[in-house]
Amino acid sequence: MEVAEFFLKFLIILISAKFFAEMFAYLHLPGVLGEVTAGIILGPSLLGFVKVDAIFYLLAEIGILFLLFEVGLETDVGQVVKVGVQSFLVAITGVLLPAAAGFCISNYIFHLSLMVSLFIGGTIVATSIGITVRVLVDIKKHQTKTAKIVLGAAILDDIIGVVILAILYDFAVKGSVSVYDTAKVLGFIAAFLLIAPVITKLLTPLIAKASLKSRTQGTIPTIMVSLILAMAFISHKIGAPGILGSFAAGIALARRFFLPLGSTIDHYSPGLAEKIEENMKPIINLFVPVFFVVVGASINLKAIDLKSVTFWQMAGFLTSAAIITKMISGIWVKGSLMTKLSTGIAMVPRGEVGLIFAEVGKKSGIFNDLVYAIIVFLVALTTLVAPVLLRFVMKGEE
Amino acid sequence: MEVAEFFLKFLIILISAKFFAEMFAYLHLPGVLGEVTAGIILGPSLLGFVKVDAIFYLLAEIGILFLLFEVGLETDVGQVVKVGVQSFLVAITGVLLPAAAGFCISNYIFHLSLMVSLFIGGTIVATSIGITVRVLVDIKKHQTKTAKIVLGAAILDDIIGVVILAILYDFAVKGSVSVYDTAKVLGFIAAFLLIAPVITKLLTPLIAKASLKSRTQGTIPTIMVSLILAMAFISHKIGAPGILGSFAAGIALARRFFLPLGSTIDHYSPGLAEKIEENMKPIINLFVPVFFVVVGASINLKAIDLKSVTFWQMAGFLTSAAIITKMISGIWVKGSLMTKLSTGIAMVPRGEVGLIFAEVGKKSGIFNDLVYAIIVFLVALTTLVAPVLLRFVMKGEE
Numbered sequence: 001m002e003v004a005e006f007f008l009k010f011l012i013i014l015i016s017a018k019f020f021a022e023m024f025a026y027l028h029l030p031g032v033l034g035e036v037t038a039g040i041i042l043g044p045s046l047l048g049f050v051k052v053d054a055i056f057y058l059l060a061e062i063g064i065l066f067l068l069f070e071v072g073l074e075t076d077v078g079q080v081v082k083v084g085v086q087s088f089l090v091a092i093t094g095v096l097l098p099a100a101a102g103f104c105i106s107n108y109i110f111h112l113s114l115m116v117s118l119f120i121g122g123t124i125v126a127t128s129i130g131i132t133v134r135v136l137v138d139i140k141k142h143q144t145k146t147a148k149i150v151l152g153a154a155i156l157d158d159i160i161g162v163v164i165l166a167i168l169y170d171f172a173v174k175g176s177v178s179v180y181d182t183a184k185v186l187g188f189i190a191a192f193l194l195i196a197p198v199i200t201k202l203l204t205p206l207i208a209k210a211s212l213k214s215r216t217q218g219t220i221p222t223i224m225v226s227l228i229l230a231m232a233f234i235s236h237k238i239g240a241p242g243i244l245g246s247f248a249a250g251i252a253l254a255r256r257f258f259l260p261l262g263s264t265i266d267h268y269s270p271g272l273a274e275k276i277e278e279n280m281k282p283i284i285n286l287f288v289p290v291f292f293v294v295v296g297a298s299i300n301l302k303a304i305d306l307k308s309v310t311f312w313q314m315a316g317f318l319t320s321a322a323i324i325t326k327m328i329s330g331i332w333v334k335g336s337l338m339t340k341l342s343t344g345i346a347m348v349p350r351g352e353v354g355l356i357f358a359e360v361g362k363k364s365g366i367f368n369d370l371v372y373a374i375i376v377f378l379v380a381l382t383t384l385v386a387p388v389l390l391r392f393v394m395k396g397e398e
Numbered sequence: 399m400e401v402a403e404f405f406l407k408f409l410i411i412l413i414s415a416k417f418f419a420e421m422f423a424y425l426h427l428p429g430v431l432g433e434v435t436a437g438i439i440l441g442p443s444l445l446g447f448v449k450v451d452a453i454f455y456l457l458a459e460i461g462i463l464f465l466l467f468e469v470g471l472e473t474d475v476g477q478v479v480k481v482g483v484q485s486f487l488v489a490i491t492g493v494l495l496p497a498a499a500g501f502c503i504s505n506y507i508f509h510l511s512l513m514v515s516l517f518i519g520g521t522i523v524a525t526s527i528g529i530t531v532r533v534l535v536d537i538k539k540h541q542t543k544t545a546k547i548v549l550g551a552a553i554l555d556d557i558i559g560v561v562i563l564a565i566l567y568d569f570a571v572k573g574s575v576s577v578y579d580t581a582k583v584l585g586f587i588a589a590f591l592l593i594a595p596v597i598t599k600l601l602t603p604l605i606a607k608a609s610l611k612s613r614t615q616g617t618i619p620t621i622m623v624s625l626i627l628a629m630a631f632i633s634h635k636i637g638a639p640g641i642l643g644s645f646a647a648g649i650a651l652a653r654r655f656f657l658p659l660g661s662t663i664d665h666y667s668p669g670l671a672e673k674i675e676e677n678m679k680p681i682i683n684l685f686v687p688v689f690f691v692v693v694g695a696s697i698n699l700k701a702i703d704l705k706s707v708t709f710w711q712m713a714g715f716l717t718s719a720a721i722i723t724k725m726i727s728g729i730w731v732k733g734s735l736m737t738k739l740s741t742g743i744a745m746v747p748r749g750e751v752g753l754i755f756a757e758v759g760k761k762s763g764i765f766n767d768l769v770y771a772i773i774v775f776l777v778a779l780t781t782l783v784a785p786v787l788l789r790f791v792m793k794g795e796e
Contacts, residue, residue: 004634006456011627018620025613055453058404215423218683222416225684229409236402282677283684285616286623 017289030138030387039296063291065246066284072250087152094329101321126161128351129154135387150346188238200252220279303373319378342393348386354379415687428536428785437694461689463644464682470648485550492727499719524559526749527552533785548744586636598650618677701771717776740791746784752777
């Protein structure tokens with residue numbers, strides 16, 4: 001890409017994301033929806049201006065890493081552990097029900113082949129952790145108990161989703177599934193989730209020293225971004241989503257993260273936590289919207305043939321199932337019906353993961369254009385509608 | 399590029415830049431040299447780890463835009479205008495002498511063709527504004543009078559360099575030069591330099607309002623980066639270097655920039671200037687080193703055949719000429735011999751522009767491998783040696 005073209009495209013992505021986010025916020029809708037809308041408008045659905053060029057795809061990946069890092073920073077591990085069982089039950093239910101529903105609808109009602117039905121079931125599983133988290137932040141509910149349960153469930157759900165994709169893909173290519181390989185990946189992920197925050201935490205005194213003794217500028221942002229990239233790289237290498245790494249890094253640097261043998265970050269270096277937040281905020285705020293614009297630009301609504309009856313039938317069944325099954329998954333949450341409902345709705349948005357599944361399915365020839373278009377429709381609808389619902393349902397929650 | 403590969407490469411660029419910058423700063427050398435050294439080590443000269451992938455090239459371009467924006471922010475236009483005549487004379491001398499010397503050495507001593515000699519003359523003209531400015535910042539002399547003269551001269555020199563390249567390239571391709579086209583480009587650039595800061599300045603009340611009324615996060619960094627990209631894009635489109643645009647944007651937002659009909663930025667919105675600086679510093683500090691690592695990684699020292707006698711003869715003559723002619727250009731500065739000398743030395747580093755010229759020359763078949771290697775040697779030497787000299791010469795300056 002030409003330098004001038006890059007400047008122009010980056011500029012338009014930033015400005016349109018900001019413009020639509022402000023507009024949506026003004027209408028009391030989550031700003032993140034404005035950013036996705038900007039992406040839909042700029043992308044192939046409408047203007048076709050932003051082909052998701054490799055560079056913006058990579059910048060978007062950095063954006064989602066930063067978002068999960070920020071969420072980690074503000075997470076109190078103690079509280080997440082406290083609601084751990086509920087998160088786990090929500091995640092498992094939110095995986096099993098949609099997968100089963102998706103498979104049954106495809107296989108028994110629309111008589112698609114076993115492989116295609118399995119893939120559809122896998123595709124509609126994963127909650128978009130990015131959308132969910134940003135919506136909670138946008139409507140200022142990210143410190144509620146519901147938010148903690150949803151966060152834990154969405155992360156588990158993401159991991160399970162990626163593992164399912166890997167298994168199904170193996171099955172499609174080789175015709176068999178290796179239980180050993182699957183167990184290995186799950187073992188690695190579990191080990192990583194336990195070890196990564198501890199290692200990062202042990203690095204804290206070093207980071208504090210480096211930032212104090214540094215003779216050059218920008219030591220804190222450089223070290224932080226490097227740490228995030230390193231953790232994401234390791235996470236990616238062991239087969240987990242990169243965001244797991246940046247989330248672990250964030251958790252370790254959170255003010256409320258204690259280690260049995262250690263102390264909080266404030267103890268090592270008073271003020272370091274504030275400095276990290278101050279330095280990272282502008283960088284995070286600059287890159288996160290790029291991710292959501294790219295998500296929007298990845299949705300090609302033109303792929304949808306609105307005149308096809310089969311499309312509307314299947315899209316209707318699958319999307320309804322995708323919404324209802326996730327809403328049911330909130331049943332495990334202790335509290336009022338409203339709390340159960342808001343947890344369920346928070347799990348509804350499918351986003352980047354669903355689109356990645358659909359792409360893989362299409363490229364490997366498992367999905368035809370019709371099925372692909374249905375998944376795109378399902379992702380677009382759950383992404384755009386759930387946040388609006390959530391805002392109304394969570395109004396009173398604390 | 400794979401996402402994981404991108405994370406890893408970005409991480410290594412950031413960490414090695416920081417490590418070498420710290421090491422050089424510890425040895426009382428400008429940190430920027432450490433970053434270029436990191437690039438030379440990572441690049442094809444040694445490890446061959448960082449092929450300058452398109453994405454890092456583009457991120458580097460953003461880095462240099464940010465650097466010039468920051469320099470603009472800290473520039474007092476009044477003072478630059480005050481030393482304008484001296485800057486102008488330094489720039490003109492610093493263009494004419496090296497071009498003439500380069501041409502004569504190539505044509506009369508080494509009997510190269512007219513076209514090749516002209517191109518060599520053009521290639522060794524442009525001072526690396528990036529290196530010069532960063533060195534002055536690194537050794538904390540960027541607020542001296544010398545720095546102001548050098549800044550003005552280096553910018554002029556960059557513009558003249560780009561125009562010369564355009565003319566020579568036209569000449570090489572078409573065999574003739576259009577005086578009209580050249581005049582047009584120069585006219586556009588002059589108009590841009592006058593109008594751009596004024597327009598940006600007039601946007602300030604709008605920016606202030608937007609940042610106050612915004613309901614979303616990260617409005618200031620997003621608007622600032624968008625503004626920088628927009629100005630760079632326009633600047634690029636009219637035929638000037640993109641950095642001219644970001645510099646103009648910085649100048650307009652500087653606290654000391656007055657307009658006949660306007661007021662300073664502090665008047666429109668007290669505290670806005672501080673907020674801009676606070677928000678932009680981490681972003682600037684993250685990206686600027688990427689630029690210098692990429693400059694280092696663009697230098698392929700392996701292109702140099704150290705056993706060639708012709709290489710050493712030509713490289714010796716041309717590099718000496720490139721250094722001495724720029725040192726002479728400082729003669730116009732009012733003040734002691736030391737001031738004249740430090741101005742001249744500050745103009746010595748050739749960097750990115752020289753390398754771009756050399757690439758163009760090589761790709762269009764005008765430069766053979768020998769001439770290309772000589773230019774690479776000249777760029778590497780002037781880039782690495784001048785900053786060290788400058789540090790010693792400017793020690794007492796204020």
